[in-house]
Amino acid sequence: MTLHSNHHHLYPLSAMGNCVSSPSKDDNDLLLKKRDARARKRTKSIETKIRADERRRGNEIKILLLGAGGSGKSTVLKVMRLLHHVPFTESEISDYRALMYRNLIEGLHLLLDLCDELEIELDPSILPIAESLSSIPHTPGYEGNDFSPLFPQEVKGDALAIWSDPGLQEVWKRSREVAVPENLPYLMANIDRFWEPDYVPSESDILHARSKTTGISETAFQVRDHKYLFVDVGGQKSERRKWLHCFDGVDAILFVVNLAGYDEVLEEDRDANQTRDALLLFQSIVSNPLFLSKTFLLFLNKTDLFDQKVASGLSPITPTFSDYPSEDEGDVLKARAFFQRKFLRLAKTRDSGVAGPPLIGSRGSNSNGMIYSHFSTAVDKSGMRVIMMAVQEVMVRQLIAEMGLLS
């Protein structure tokens, strides 16, 4: 994980502080301690500068992805991979096949559990099917060669029968109370394809597949003259304490928000509203002293789901955000702007480049970094192409500006 571990030659600097002669032993000790501390500080700042310089020479741009669990960080990375034609290996494709199955079965299992919890009754004729589906494993079987997961034929019929039950649809509508994977309608709509013997996941399937990130992973892309290093972390609460390990030497924070989470709870904490959690998280990151001079890219994501939700009139905003004007319920653009303002207000010391063509602020060495916000739909490759081009333009301009300052 550590990218630059070859700077040990700098440490003797701090030892130099010890070469002094002074009158009393106590004074001397104190003096030495102070000098040591100063020297250590100097060493650290030199190290940081050298590291930054080295990365500049390699034209490397390091972007840290942050945001709550399920907001879409890993999906942004997947779409980058598709946009830059980094092919998926045979084993990754086979993993995605199995993941589609797993997402589908886990999603249905969750809904069936919820039936009991919410005391919603299924049609009596469907009960034996529900019973048998509940007991099947999440993972498909494998037969013969390791790369072809086996999807049992009867599971598909059972899944379709359960999904069409009015009771289960009722549960689905109430599922935001417990956070059910929102890719389930997509999976059910495409179920026939998954069961074909020569099924290969499409790009869209890969973007819709859900797998929680644990730990920290780095992915590099070469885009013309620049190497983009994306650092992806898990966003669930238990993962957040690991974030600290990757705060060093980043050029920008890409903060992803599930915009559609305004009436949903966190998967790992049913008492917490997703948007409130995201606002608190964003506030703590954007005001972190380490990041004051960093560029922020704010992706207000899942705009597709958000727009549908707001326009449907079934998920009003005012019950959770009473400061939203009730006469604006159902107005997609006003609702988008409302939440965008909420996030940007937390970064008020920064200049903002809201949508539109990217702006570049004056950036002296102690000026605050810019914030650029985008409404994104990470599962939409062509929409993301435009956004990622704008991001790359901002980052390259920043690099050029910083190189001007360094030289």
Ligand SMILES: Nc1nc2c(ncn2[C@@H]2O[C@H](COP(=O)(O)OP(=O)(O)OP(=O)(O)O)[C@@H](O)[C@H]2O)c(=O)[nH]1
């Ligand atoms: N409809 C829709 N689904 C999205 C969008 N962005 C992400 N998703 C889906 O949301 C789910 C979660 O996305 P991830 O990228 O895994 O989220 P994450 O932020 O990496 O989550 P953690 O790894 O747990 O922190 C996946 O099923 C994605 O397909 C979007 O813009 N629209």
Ligand SMILES: [Mg+2]
């Ligand atoms: Mg992830």
